Amino acid sequence: MKGVEFLANNAGRLKTAVGVCYPGSHAIFRGHDLHADLRDMDWVELYVFGITGRRFSKPQVRLLHAIWVYTSYPDARLWNNRVAALTTSARSSSNLGMAAAIAVSEATVYGGRAGLQSMQFLMRAKAALDAGAELRTHVQTELQERRIYGYGRPINSTDERIPWMMALVKELGFDQGPHLKLAFEVEKVLLPLYPKLRMNYAALHAALIADLGLSLREYQLLRVPTFMAGMVPCAVEAAEKPQGAMFPTPCSEVAYEGAGKRAWPA
Amino acid sequence: MTDKPKESIHTRIWREEPEPNNPFATRAAYCHGYDVYGDMLGRARWADMLYLLFRGEAPSAAQANLLDALALALANPGPRDASVHAAMCGGVAGSTAAASLMAALSVGAGRYGGAREVFDAMNIWITVGHDLTAWIRHASEWESSTLDIWPQAEHPAGFDPYGVTTSTTVLQCLDKLAGMGPFPHLAWLAANRQHLEASLGLPLALVGVAAAVLVDLGFSAQEGEMLYLMLRLPGAAAHALEQSDSGFKHFPFYPVEWTPSQECAEAP
Numbered sequence: 151m152k153g154v155e156f157l158a159n160n161a162g163r164l165k166t167a168v169g170v171c172y173p174g175s176h177a178i179f180r181g182h183d184l185h186a187d188l189r190d191m192d193w194v195e196l197y198v199f200g201i202t203g204r205r206f207s208k209p210q211v212r213l214l215h216a217i218w219v220y221t222s223y224p225d226a227r228l229w230n231n232r233v234a235a236l237t238t239s240a241r242s243s244s245n246l247g248m249a250a251a252i253a254v255s256e257a258t259v260y261g262g263r264a265g266l267q268s269m270q271f272l273m274r275a276k277a278a279l280d281a282g283a284e285l286r287t288h289v290q291t292e293l294q295e296r297r298i299y300g301y302g303r304p305i306n307s308t309d310e311r312i313p314w315m316m317a318l319v320k321e322l323g324f325d326q327g328p329h330l331k332l333a334f335e336v337e338k339v340l341l342p343l344y345p346k347l348r349m350n351y352a353a354l355h356a357a358l359i360a361d362l363g364l365s366l367r368e369y370q371l372l373r374v375p376t377f378m379a380g381m382v383p384c385a386v387e388a389a390e391k392p393q394g395a396m397f398p399t400p401c402s403e404v405a406y407e408g409a410g411k412r413a414w415p416a
Numbered sequence: 417m418t419d420k421p422k423e424s425i426h427t428r429i430w431r432e433e434p435e436p437n438n439p440f441a442t443r444a445a446y447c448h449g450y451d452v453y454g455d456m457l458g459r460a461r462w463a464d465m466l467y468l469l470f471r472g473e474a475p476s477a478a479q480a481n482l483l484d485a486l487a488l489a490l491a492n493p494g495p496r497d498a499s500v501h502a503a504m505c506g507g508v509a510g511s512t513a514a515a516s517l518m519a520a521l522s523v524g525a526g527r528y529g530g531a532r533e534v535f536d537a538m539n540i541w542i543t544v545g546h547d548l549t550a551w552i553r554h555a556s557e558w559e560s561s562t563l564d565i566w567p568q569a570e571h572p573a574g575f576d577p578y579g580v581t582t583s584t585t586v587l588q589c590l591d592k593l594a595g596m597g598p599f600p601h602l603a604w605l606a607a608n609r610q611h612l613e614a615s616l617g618l619p620l621a622l623v624g625v626a627a628a629v630l631v632d633l634g635f636s637a638q639e640g641e642m643l644y645l646m647l648r649l650p651g652a653a654a655h656a657l658e659q660s661d662s663g664f665k666h667f668p669f670y671p672v673e674w675t676p677s678q679e680c681a682e683a684p
Contacts, residue, residue, distance in 0.1 A: 163671050164672045270562065401434035403424050407427065412450060
């Protein structure tokens with residue numbers, strides 16, 4: 151079925167395989183009765199089940215929790231958190247602030263795009279190695295073709311989250327995952343060439359998720375609430391301060407570097 | 417307080433002079449050197465300001481007229497459009513005004529009729545110009561080899577994947593806007609539309625006309641993407657407000673076909 155016929159066939163109704171609510175009766179979540187079957191599920195477990203349709207073990211869900219907990223930084227200078235704080239400082243709705251901050255978190259130098267590209271790089275590298283390539287050669291080829299995400303960090307190249315996460319990863323027995331081992335091997339290749347390209351949390355996050363068997367698109371969705379817990383205190387504190395207290399900017403703190411004064415054409 | 421403290425916002429767009437008694441209050445504001453409130457206000461148009469903000473120079477009269485006309489053409493995608501539908505979902509249930517516009521922006525940002533499609537279409541022009549063969553080849557190779565946060569494109573940018581023939585409104589738009597010229601990309605599109613449509617097997621969409629306009633006005637693909645997002649918001653806002661007045665009982669809550677064991681859609 152193509153073209154107009156396809157659209158007509160989908161008009162005026164919802165065709166779905168993932169779920170439906172029957173107000174006054176019950177709700178189906180990926181084939182299960184939400185209340186009868188899934189009511190005791192951990193929220194993160196439900197979230198990843200919603201994304202993938204697959205069930206994850208308790209240690210795997212604990213790992214997902216920890217990945218988010220360890221990167222929840224309530225510092226309103228961070229660009230995404232700043233959006234949340236500015237929103238409530240400007241006396242807008244906290245819901246709007248959180249939604250905007252989450253949207254902003256799909257960024258390139260950190261967050262969503264960086265994580266996605268890092269996972270894609272690790273998957274490409276693993277496929278290349280599985281096909282017989284040598285890691286050093288593969289990394290050098292990648293460096294010539296594109297930026298490698300997951301190594302280096304905008305403000306400080308040392309990532310304090312990694313030792314904490316690795317301690318838990320070992321405790322849970324996930325430290326032998328092929329993508330995780332590969333991520334550290336890549337760091338060994340990069341560091342002699344570029345001392346600032348230490349592995350960052352995006353690579354660790356991406357490697358762990360790849361080892362859980364999630365696809366790139368599943369990882370993109372999984373990442374959505376990653377920074378949320380760190381944003382909330384920023385929004386709360388900004389709301390508690392007087393209006394406009396977050397980052398007020400006097401004229402002198404704007405460095406103008408453009409054209410000089412001129413008259414508007416008649 | 418120094419002229420350039422350590423933590424400064426750097427900009428080539430906007431300069432503000434403070435009131436003598438308050439560094440946070442504006443005595444004069446200059447956009448790319450033009451005094452906005454002292455000189456432009458009352459003399460320049462909305463389209464002039466838009467063009468100036470993005471391009472850094474005042475537009476010619478012809479350029480401002482073209483941008484103004486594009487803004488009118490894009491102002492309301494109508495309630496059938498997914499981005500406006502999203503805004504109405506905000507309006508109908510009493511969500512905030514900003515939420516309705518954020519909904520319209522998010523849905524209208526994509527590669528099916530949205531701003532990312534404009535970005536893709538503009539990049540065809542920017543990459544191959546008026547080379548017809550290269551244009552068709554580039555438009556046909558819409559799939560990228562690497563995965564990005566954007567979903568893969570599923571059709572040639574600027575064309576309607578479900579279209580049968582070019583819709584009358586698209587033809588009117590192309591005809592009127594190309595007639596405001598000379599604008600080389602619009603003229604080329606008007607002259608080669610039928611050949612492009614025959615080669616790609618799909619009719620031109622409004623997205624494609626908008627992309628040609630935005631390239632003709634000298635905008636980059638990133639600038640065009642931003643403008644397309646902004647210019648489609650008025651209709652989303654108006655329809656969201658209308659639905660908030662009429663209420664959810666008059667808004668569709670579609671029948672559902674739950675088919676857990678079957679594919680819910682076929683590829684177009």
